Amino acid sequence: MPELPEIETIRRGIAPEVEGRRIVAVDVRERRLRTPIARDFADRLAGRHVVQFDRHGKFLLGHLDDGRLWLVHLGMSGQLTLADGPVPARTHDHVVVRFEGDRTLTYNDPRRFGRLAVIDAAAVAAEAGGGVDALSPALDAGLLFALTRRRRTSIKALLMDQRRIAGLGNIYVSELLFRAGVRPRRAAGRLSRAECARIVAATAHVLAEAVRLGGSSINDYRDGFGRYGCFQSVHQVYDRAGEACRRCGTTVRGVVVVGRSTFWCPTCQR
DNA sequence: CGCACCCCCTGCCGGC
DNA sequence: TGCCGGCAGGGGGTGC
Numbered sequence: 001m002p003e004l005p006e007i008e009t010i011r012r013g014i015a016p017e018v019e020g021r022r023i024v025a026v027d028v029r030e031r032r033l034r035t036p037i038a039r040d041f042a043d044r045l046a047g048r049h050v051v052q053f054d055r056h057g058k059f060l061l062g063h064l065d066d067g068r069l070w071l072v073h074l075g076m077s078g079q080l081t082l083a084d085g086p087v088p089a090r091t092h093d094h095v096v097v098r099f100e101g102d103r104t105l106t107y108n109d110p111r112r113f114g115r116l117a118v119i120d121a122a123a124v125a126a127e128a129g130g131g132v133d134a135l136s137p138a139l140d141a142g143l144l145f146a147l148t149r150r151r152r153t154s155i156k157a158l159l160m161d162q163r164r165i166a167g168l169g170n171i172y173v174s175e176l177l178f179r180a181g182v183r184p185r186r187a188a189g190r191l192s193r194a195e196c197a198r199i200v201a202a203t204a205h206v207l208a209e210a211v212r213l214g215g216s217s218i219n220d221y222r223d224g225f226g227r228y229g230c231f232q233s234v235h236q237v238y239d240r241a242g243e244a245c246r247r248c249g250t251t252v253r254g255v256v257v258v259g260r261s262t263f264w265c266p267t268c269q270r
Numbered sequence: 271c272g273c274a275c276c277c278c279c280t281g282c283c284g285g286c
Numbered sequence: 287t288g289c290c291g292g293c294a295g296g297g298g299g300t301g302c
Contacts, residue, residue: 003295034278034297058296076296077280092280111279113296153272162297169295218295219282238295258273261293 002074004134004167005210006221006229007058010074012211013224014082014105015053018062021099022049030094033112034075037095044118045070045097057166059128068118071128075113081106082224110220131166135207139165141197148188148196155191155199156184157258168203171216171238174263176202178237183269184262185255209234237263 002010026045031037049065060080062070072080081087083104087096095107095116107116119127132139147164148155159165159173168176177184179202182195191199215221215229218239222228232238236246241254241263250267 006295073296075279076294078296109279110281111294111296113278115297151271157272171295216295221295259275260295 002058002078002215002221003169003172004055004058005172005207005231006215006223007055007060007074007167008135008211009215009229010080010224011053011055011060014080017082017103017224018050018099018105019053020049020051021101021103023047023097024100025098027096027098028094029089029096030092030112033094033109033114033116035115035117037116038118041116041118044068050099056124056128056133057131057162058169059166061124061128064118067121069121069124071115071117071119071124072107073115073128075109075111075115077111077220078107078109078114079220079222080224081108081222081226129162129166131162131164134165134167134203139200139203141193141200144196144200145191145193148191151188153188154185154257155182155188156260156262158188159199159203160258160260167207170260170262171218171235172203172206172210174238175236176206178263178265178269179206181269183266184257184264237265239263 023045026042028037028042050062051065052063054061060072064070085102087104092108092110093106094109097105151158156173159168180198210231213230214223216231217228218232237252240252243252245252245265248267250265252263252265254263
């Protein structure tokens with residue numbers, strides 16, 4: 001489900017509500033996620049204050065007052081929902097975190113591909129990926145040019161590799177490559193410096209616009225308060241195979257690249 | 271290194 | 287209407 005704009009939307013909604021607050025109770029109802037929730041997860045979280053609620057790539061990172069990090073990954077179908085007071089249990093509500101002031105944060109995840117953990121701060125790079133965040137100013141044309149050199153893989157695969165760049169997923173890679181005018185199967189190592197600059201600019205633009213519109217709600221994405229995002233209404237190519245390109249009218253193509261469905265315009269992208 | 275192909279899991283949609 | 291296959295925004299592992 002969620003990529004960087006969706007995670008950032010959730011973070012912006014939830015952070016002001018949980019920062020500085022103490023966690024009074026943690027109810028783990030289902031620990032069988034793809035990586036099972038550790039036995040001591042609830043004990044490591046209960047009683048702690050959330051100092052800061054941060055994001056790196058697709059991970060949410062709660063900085064706890066004991067120096068450890070509360071790590072949340074939503075996988076494909078995870079949702080975090082904040083509510084006042086106790087909430088009726090829904091199917092797939094796997095973890096319920098209650099804060100002082102009777103605020104409740106619920107982790108719901110039908111497919112259970114997400115991850116919840118409390119880790120030592122030193123382990124964050126290993127656990128939550130070391131790639132530069134896709135919204136960071138550090139991701140500039142020079143860095144992307146360097147990352148792509150001597151790489152034979154496709155630019156799409158490189159942009160989605162969380163160890164190099166953190167936060168981009170299937171929707172936004174299609175969208176930003178359309179905006180940059182670069183075909184998704186182009187060999188990364190053969191991109192020019194100018195093309196790398198266009199990709200970086202398109203990444204910043206598309207992500208900022210998506211965050212502004214609250215992310216993309218395709219099937220089940222909702223923000224921290226259950227609200228839909230709107231960016232799907234301005235998708236240029238994603239999930240539009242066979243339809244007319246909004247810019248030039250050419251039929252949008254759909255192909256599978258590194259195992260993921262990929263969309264591009266053969267006229268606008270070279 | 272790069273990729274094709276598995277896996278994890280539930281839900282939804284289209285075709286029959 | 288119902289069943290079934292395919293596919294879905296995530297990531298990880300293996301083997302070639």
